[in-house]
Amino acid sequence: IRKAAMTNPSRVPTGINPNVPNAARMYDYYLGGKDNFAADREAAEKIMALGPSREICLANRRFLGRAIRHIAHEGIKQFIDLGTGLPNQNNVHEVARTVHPDARVVYVDYDPVVIVHARALLAGTDNNITIVHADVREPATILDSPETTRLIDFREPVGVVFLGVLHYLTDADDPWSVVAAFRERMAPGSGLIVSHLTDDAHPEVGVAAREVYDEADAPLVHRSHDQVSRMFDGFRVLEPGVAHVAEWRPDEAWEKELAGSEWWYVGVGHKP
Numbered sequence: 202i203r204k205a206a207m208t209n210p211s212r213v214p215t216g217i218n219p220n221v222p223n224a225a226r227m228y229d230y231y232l233g234g235k236d237n238f239a240a241d242r243e244a245a246e247k248i249m250a251l252g253p254s255r256e257i258c259l260a261n262r263r264f265l266g267r268a269i270r271h272i273a274h275e276g277i278k279q280f281i282d283l284g285t286g287l288p289n290q291n292n293v294h295e296v297a298r299t300v301h302p303d304a305r306v307v308y309v310d311y312d313p314v315v316i317v318h319a320r321a322l323l324a325g326t327d328n329n330i331t332i333v334h335a336d337v338r339e340p341a342t343i344l345d346s347p348e349t350t351r352l353i354d355f356r357e358p359v360g361v362v363f364l365g366v367l368h369y370l371t372d373a374d375d376p377w378s379v380v381a382a383f384r385e386r387m388a389p390g391s392g393l394i395v396s397h398l399t400d401d402a403h404p405e406v407g408v409a410a411r412e413v414y415d416e417a418d419a420p421l422v423h424r425s426h427d428q429v430s431r432m433f434d435g436f437r438v439l440e441p442g443v444a445h446v447a448e449w450r451p452d453e454a455w456e457k458e459l460a461g462s463e464w465w466y467v468g469v470g471h472k473p
């Protein structure tokens with residue numbers, strides 16, 4: 202398994218393979234979900250032994266809430282959520298609709314397990330939500346998909362959301378050009394939301410964590426503050442800038458106290 206995974210530079214989950222740890226199902230396990238298999242739990246336990254993974258993931262979900270609410274209050278009513286994952290609460294449309302009850306959301310993931318889950322959980326008969334099965338590394342496919350263009354009017358501001366996903370792209374995949382491809386289509390006034398894992402504060406633990414993901418169906422690529430900041434090229438980064446997750450406008454005192462905040466760089470950009 203390791204060899205196949207390691208020699209394939211652009212790994213893509215195909216079908217359901219319960220024997221290969223899967224990034225989306227590991228994340229589900231960190232968050233206390235039930236959509237995971239033994240191999241996912243075993244790999245996730247190795248990560249959890251290295252740091253406070255559950256709190257790290259919860260902090261990211263809390264940031265999702267704060268950032269989506271923020272740009273929704275600025276008037277954004279349509280969103281593209283790249284790398285949706287398996288979470289079943291406080292998804293982008295639920296948060297956005299606390300501000301705009303008619304908010305429209307395109308969910309995108311490349312993992313067929315996530316797609317099945319998302320179709321069952323999110324789409325239902327709601328015409329203002331859709332699920333696109335696509336790879337973030339192919340932005341044009343996503344931007345030109347009839348499902349995307351049905352819901353997203355690119356003449357209006359759009360929220361483009363990359364939460365916990367760009368660290369599965371290698372430098373060769375060029376996450377910066379992926380973000381830039383979206384930026385080119387985004388109208389002035391649009392918002393970019395990014396959260397990205399970093400091991401700047403714990404380089405040795407970072408090495409051990411990457412070894413676990415080398416056995417999984419997606420690599421883990423920690424990045425520096427400068428590398429994450431460059432994802433905001435062409436955007437005005439809102440205060441407090443590209444920051445550790447607990448520093449990004451916490452609503453409640455306990456959000457500031459969550460352990461492991463230093464594992465995330467997060468930011469929200471505004472397209473001038």
Ligand code: SAM
Pocket residue numbers: 224225228261262283284285286287288309310311312315335336337338363364365366369370419
């Ligand atoms: N965005 C959610 C959040 O932040 O809570 C879920 C993050 S989960 C850790 C990462 C998700 O990104 C997984 O569902 C995985 O399948 C998806 N993903 C990873 N690489 C991807 C790619 N190249 N294209 C599309 N989805 C990808």
